[in-house]
Amino acid sequence: DVKVTQSSRYLVKRTGEKVFLECVQDMDHENMFWYRQDPGLGLRLIYFSYDVKMKEKGDIPEGYSVSREKKERFSLILESASTNQTSMYLCASSRHTQGAAEAFFGQGTRLTVV
Amino acid sequence: EDKVVQSPLSLVVHEGDTVTLNCSYEVTNFRSLLWYKQEKKAPTFLFMLTSSGIEKKSGRLSSILDKKELFSILNITATQTGDSAVYLCAVIGSSNTGKLIFGQGTTLQVKP
Numbered sequence: 616d617v618k619v620t621q622s623s624r625y626l627v628k629r630t631g632e633k634v635f636l637e638c639v640q641d642m643d644h645e646n647m648f649w650y651r652q653d654p655g656l657g658l659r660l661i662y663f664s665y666d667v668k669m670k671e672k673g674d675i676p677e678g679y680s681v682s683r684e685k686k687e688r689f690s691l692i693l694e695s696a697s698t699n700q701t702s703m704y705l706c707a708s709s710r711h712t713q714g715a716a717e718a719f720f721g722q723g724t725r726l727t728v729v
Numbered sequence: 730e731d732k733v734v735q736s737p738l739s740l741v742v743h744e745g746d747t748v749t750l751n752c753s754y755e756v757t758n759f760r761s762l763l764w765y766k767q768e769k770k771a772p773t774f775l776f777m778l779t780s781s782g783i784e785k786k787s788g789r790l791s792s793i794l795d796k797k798e799l800f801s802i803l804n805i806t807a808t809q810t811g812d813s814a815v816y817l818c819a820v821i822g823s824s825n826t827g828k829l830i831f832g833q834g835t836t837l838q839v840k841p
Contacts, residue, residue, distance in 0.1 A: 619771075646827045655738070657833040658772075658817065665827075673828075698756070707829075715761035715779065716822045718829055720771040 618642070621706050630729050634693040634722050638706030645711035647675075647689035648718065649681065652703040664689055665711060696728045705708035731756045731822050735832035743840050750835045752818030753800040762794055762801050763829065765817040772817055775803070784790050808839045 622637035640647065646665050650658040650673075660673030670674040670681050678700060682690045689708075693700055703725050707718040732755045735826060736746045742748055754762065761779045765772035776785040778794035785792050789808075805812055815836050819829040 648828070650831070655833060657735075658819075658829075658831040660828065660830070663828055701735060709827045715763075715777065716827055717763060717774045717777055718819075718827070719774070720765075720770045 619708055619719050619721040621659050621704075621707055621724050623724050624722060625725045626724060628693075628696050628726065630697060630728055632693075632696045632728075634726065634728075636691040636693075636704055636706075638685050638689045638691070638708075638721055640708040640719070641687065642708060642710075642719065643686065644708035645686070646709045646718075646721075647683065648707040648709075649679075649689065649691045650705045650707065651675070652705055652723075657725070658705065661691065696726075698728050700726065701728045702726060703724075731820070731830045733818055733820050733832035735816075735818050735835050737835060738833060739836040739838075741838045741840065742808055744809055746813050746839075747804065747806045748808060748835070748837060750803040750805075750818075751800060752803070752832055754818075754820045754830075754832075755799065756820045756822035756830065757800075758822055759796065760821040761802050763819045763821070764792055764801075764803050765819065767815040767817055767834070768813075775816075805837075808837075810839050810841055813837060813839045 649661045649665040664683040706721040709718040710716040764775040781796040
């Protein structure tokens with residue numbers, strides 16, 4: 616059974632804190648993604664990675680950074696959390712194919728910044 | 730800029746009704762379109778469509794793609810309260826990294 620696991624379901628952090636969101640997949644997928652989901656805006660891509668140590672900015676990278684030191688793990692870092700980063704964060708992974716492959720999602724982390 | 734638009738944004742129906750959800754897209758070098766269902770947790774995969782005119786079907790759900798007119802529909806017949814969810818449409822475009830571009834989602838509520 617395929618699995619993408621995010622380290623926390625719920626997090627509450629203070630403004631200015633450094634926040635780490637962790638994601639691990641057990642499917643040996645090359646691609647990993649971080650999205651945030653807000654009402655009315657759908658899922659917006661923050662960063663993605665197509666290989667170890669490789670990363671590319673998505674549509675809304677400002678205020679975030681990522682780390683992929685191992686194939687199975689993709690971390691999202693909020694350098695200095697702000698209230699407008701309160702959101703649901705979803706991690707996903709997929710195979711790297713020439714055509715297309717479905718992405719599998721983690722259960723999400725609901726982050727509240729106070 | 731790649732773009733995916735879903736309509737309607739929300740929908741309320743009664744059990745037994747049939748619903749049609751729409752997804753239109755503008756993507757460079759289209760590769761595939763995917764539908765996901767999201768209840769109060771991770772989105773779960775429903776369908777992947779790559780060719781026009783070929784219907785994908787799973788029980789009461791079906792979907793079809795029109796690559797000429799750049800849209801897809803997701804049909805749900807004989808709706809049940811368990812179909813209440815957010816339905817997400819995503820497209821994989823020009824990047825060969827498999828990056829998914831999502832629409833805003835359609836929130837479906839099925840009343841008993």
